[in-house]
Amino acid sequence: MTNLSYTQKLKEIVESSSMHGIPNVIRTKSTVIRIFWILIILSFFSYSTYSVVLIIIKYFQYNVIVRMKIVESYNSEFPAVTFCNINPFDFTIEENFKMVSLLLNESFLYRNDLKSKICNSQMTGMLNNALPNLKGFTLEKLLVSCQFDEKPCDPNNFFPQRTFYYRNCYSFNYGKNSTGQSIPIQNAKRTGIINGLTLKLFIGAPEYQPCWEHRFGALIVVHNQTSPPVFAQEGLFVQPGAETNFVLNKVTINKMVSPYSNCVANISNRNELDSVWYRNAFDFSGRYTQKWCILNCSVSKVMEENIPICEALDLASSLERALCLNNLQNVTNFYGLCSHECPIECDYSYFNIFTSASSFPSYSYANFLLSNKSFMSKFPYGNVTMEQLRDSVVSLNVYFDSSSFQKIEELPESDFGSLLGNLGGQLGLFLGVSFLTFAELFEILFQFLFIFFQNHKKLDFKNNCKTKVEILEKPL
CATH class of the missing domain: 2.60.470.10 (Acid-sensing ion channels like domains)
Structure with a gap:
């Protein structure tokens, strides 16, 4: 009796569900049509799941669009x-x-x-x-x-x-x-x-x-x-x-x-970024700028690279040694390396x-x-x-x-509102799912709990009645 009540209630809710296709599986008496609907639902469910995963992945990539x-x-x-x-x-x-x-x-x-x-x-x-x-x-x-x-x-x-x-x-x-x-x-x-x-x-x-x-x-x-x-x-x-x-x-x-990016939001804060080159650029003018940070970093690294090279040349005069140490021809080789330690500012302007x-x-x-x-x-x-x-x-x-x-x-290319809209569009288009459909899941849970407690009360009542009958029938 208990299993029958669960099955009946589930069938009753599914037949009136707002999720398209599933009620047709329950209502039809034709096996061929039932198989047809099952295949259609599984196909659309697979594709919508794939689309939902892509939408969520794209949302967490934090892409941006540019407006001019x-x-x-x-x-x-x-x-x-x-x-x-x-x-x-x-x-x-x-x-x-x-x-x-x-x-x-x-x-x-x-x-x-x-x-x-x-x-x-x-x-x-x-x-x-x-x-x-x-x-x-x-x-x-x-x-x-x-x-x-x-x-x-x-x-x-x-x-x-x-x-x-x-x-x-x-x-x-x-x-x-x-x-x-x-x-x-x-x-x-x-x-x-x-x-x-x-x-x-x-x-x-x-x-x-x-x-x-x-x-x-x-x-x-x-x-x-x-x-x-x-x-x-x-x-x-x-x-x-x-x-x-x-x-x-x-x-x-x-x-x-x-x-969305690793840019520096507060260029007036010396501790905004944990980088020695960031702090050096900040100390130079009291504000951070990426161009000065990259230049300072690159020149310093080139001169460090020049020290062993110039020492190996065994240059005689101080003039030749100074010219060797100040050779900055390779300074651009370090721009890419230094750019990782010198992120761009979030808000800046320049002049054409x-x-x-x-x-x-x-x-x-x-x-x-x-x-x-x-x-x-x-x-x-x-x-x-x-x-x-x-x-x-x-x-x-x-x-x-x-x-x-x-x-x-x-x-932002996609905010939380557009994420919900995209998810709802995919689920609604292929499965007919909406927020009300999720409410039906709570209804099923509530109905099952209600049936469970009702059946549990009936079972307790029967057990109590049976115990009383046994007591009355017991010989004195």
Whole structure:
């Protein structure tokens, strides 16, 4: 009786189930049709199970989709602009000239023999190591004129950046003044060349360029205030004798945090990542940037690799040993290795830069400079020719050509809501299963428990009655 009750109740629930196909297996009296429905249900159940597994696996892969849009932004922050002289040392300073001449024991100016060891392009790095007291160009000597938003620049808005290779560099609108104190960041109120930054720089007398510098001009980096300039990767050269326009288009990137990527969410936290290279990059500027981290890591590993190589060569002179140790030709070999210890930032921005140039200076402006006593005092000699003037001055304009910027953001390809939708779609399409179907499973469990307790009560009642009858029938 008990088994019959379970079977009857199960049959009753299944026949009214919202799960398609199974009621047909129970209701039909034809064996052929029953086998047909069983095969159909098993086939669709197998395929839907396969699809459900794929959907769940794909969900836990944490894939993302990329959305790009154009955002209008008026009165946005103007970027920091850092400039350096390609020739980092001012050899019009007599002390500089004497120290280098004594070290090299050779003339390094006015040379035609560029095959000499002292004319090696690695000489700048070697001198930075051997003679750390060599003086670079001061801001007063570099800067001829500066204008931002049609107004003269405040000299206090230039932050000095001490670099290993280019020695003295200066950042305009970095958010710090000349003493390192925080100051407000200036905004670009309007677009166009006259509303941006205009710089004219003196890069030194052409005759005082050392023989190891095979080019001369200025190095410019346009970057955010949140990151220091990375000259090796972001620097653009500006040539003398030309006025160069830097037309900016800003791009912002917003990446998904873990588990969608391994990006660094909080670049202002020194302990955000357990990596010595991360902490070194953070300590350099108080914020983390991937470019600086990879560069620092790669250069350090190359120099470590150079030590046994240079020792095995048994080089005689200190100059040759220094040139060997500072050989960074293989630095890019370590970029991939260092990128694992230097993950990218989750939120960052950069500037697409389009350049154009025209001849500079014009005849009238050249005459103006030649008659300017303050400018002429930068030369170590008088009687400056027009050609010497053109080879000693660079001019550039940095500005936005549009008030809009490009925003690129990552979004999850599948969130929990879409996961449920995909699962429901597969189960509903092939099996007719919905959330109500799962409720029917609880109904079956409840009905079985109800039958179990009802049968148990009946059994106890029968046993009690049987015991009483036996007692009454027992002879006294």
